[in-house]
Amino acid sequence: MEEHGEEKPAPLSGFRVARILGIEIVINPTWLVIFVLVAISFGQLFLETKVDGVRYPGGALPWIFGALTAIVFFFGLLLHELAHSYVAKRNGVEIGRITLFIFGGAAEMSEELPTAAAEFKTAIAGPIVTFLISGVFFGLYALTDSSGWGPLLVTPLFYLAWVNLSIGIFNLLPGFPLDGGRILRAILWKLTGNMIKATRIATYFGRGVGVLLICAGVVTFMNGNLIGGIWFILIGIFLDRIARESYRQTVLKVAASEARVEDIMYLDVPFVDIQTPLTSLRSNYFGRYNLPAFPVCREGEVVGIVTRTDLLEVSPSEWEVLSTERIMRPLRQEQFISPDTPIEKVLKPMFAGEMFFLVVSDGKIRGLLTRDEVIRFIEARARRIEKG
């Protein structure tokens, strides 16, 4: 139910609710679904079960305390993520934000932890905090007697203790990217000295845990617990998917590290004058050079970029009468980069949709960087890393 790491199948967005230790706390809209489900489940548990032979008071109370217990429960999940984030930060890895979403919480890490020891400590910090929270609730539960507020509190404290204990144990399942899988990866990394190999093995375990959860879900479903069964199946599918995705992202992050713009950019890129007719653009530029785009200039100054795709979208019958100005795109400030920029820095705007960058130094255009070329470069390197 809880999982951490920057890895997720789709980017998580949402409302910013707080800032703790310099980390933004964001609530994804899907979290509201799970919050309501958890609040109702607690309410139902309080209504239907007896703890220490005490039945919960009736009326609206089980539901009110169910919702309050859900809030405390998610606060515990947040502390779990903050524990990961705090240790990661101490090891030099920046945490962008923590997002609460339908399957729990996720702390976004901008890069991989530098060493196996740092990975081990960061991964284990979350479950330790969750076990401490469970211990605190077991302690409070033991201290609460059935006088005064006792009858209202005994049951929530009892379940908070057990739920946190279960979540701590679940997170220690040895499947990457669950915490236990990260711990496994850290150990394998230490033993083999090869982070990618360690990640690959931990990923197989992650997919294995996913499949086991799906099987457990099917059995639970067959035994009549429909919601519980579906929930296990969904988590199993999610884990299998996120395990593969996380492995891929790890390989890509490693492949992208240490490369710079100048290693990938096209050199000797000619300029196109803005008045150039499209027929000439076709024959003298796209026909002559194997480049996907050219910078466009007016009186020696760069004013935009023209791409092969844009040219091909114009019907050839119009090429004679139109000039480059009609199809060029203006350049934004983010599209000008320097040759020594690390590739990791351009990945973010690239994935946000930027296709082309002009490489500039000392006020001169040095080359052209394209998203396709960056992807080709990283993929080729990733293949070599995976083989090695």
Ligand SMILES: [Zn+2]
């Ligand atoms: Zn965790």
